[in-house]
Amino acid sequence: MPAKKNPLKLNKLQLRTLTLVQVLAKDLSTAERDPLSGDVTINQMPHAHGNHVHIGSFTVSAKDASGLNNPAVWTALTRKGLAKIGLGSAVTLTVQGLSYETGLSEQFVEPSDH
Numbered sequence: 001m002p003a004k005k006n007p008l009k010l011n012k013l014q015l016r017t018l019t020l021v022q023v024l025a026k027d028l029s030t031a032e033r034d035p036l037s038g039d040v041t042i043n044q045m046p047h048a049h050g051n052h053v054h055i056g057s058f059t060v061s062a063k064d065a066s067g068l069n070n071p072a073v074w075t076a077l078t079r080k081g082l083a084k085i086g087l088g089s090a091v092t093l094t095v096q097g098l099s100y101e102t103g104l105s106e107q108f109v110e111p112s113d114h
Helices: 012-026 071-079 095-099
Strands: 031-035 040-042 052-055 058-061 084-085 091-093
Touching: 012 031, 012 040, 012 052, 012 071, 012 091, 012 095, 071 084
Parallel strands: none
Antiparallel strands: 031 040, 040 091, 052 058, 084 091
């Protein structure tokens, strides 16, 4: 039997936000991996300028990235064991958060044109 899609029942904003942070977690210039736990900490969340946000080498609509600075999203992701909220703007994705299949990465992440 195939794995259940979205088993933690994340809403659309939570799924989009988790997808974007998964992309950030792959970029060693913005993230650092804990060698013991495997968790990845992103020390600085990107901010929108104009109508878009740069996520690694990608450009994302500011509307699609609105969850990055939404405390309710981080509270939900933390409660479900996918993330940990750090000091300041640091966010840590747990191993579960890194591997959670959102099904969205192909939908709204496009290579940056600048």
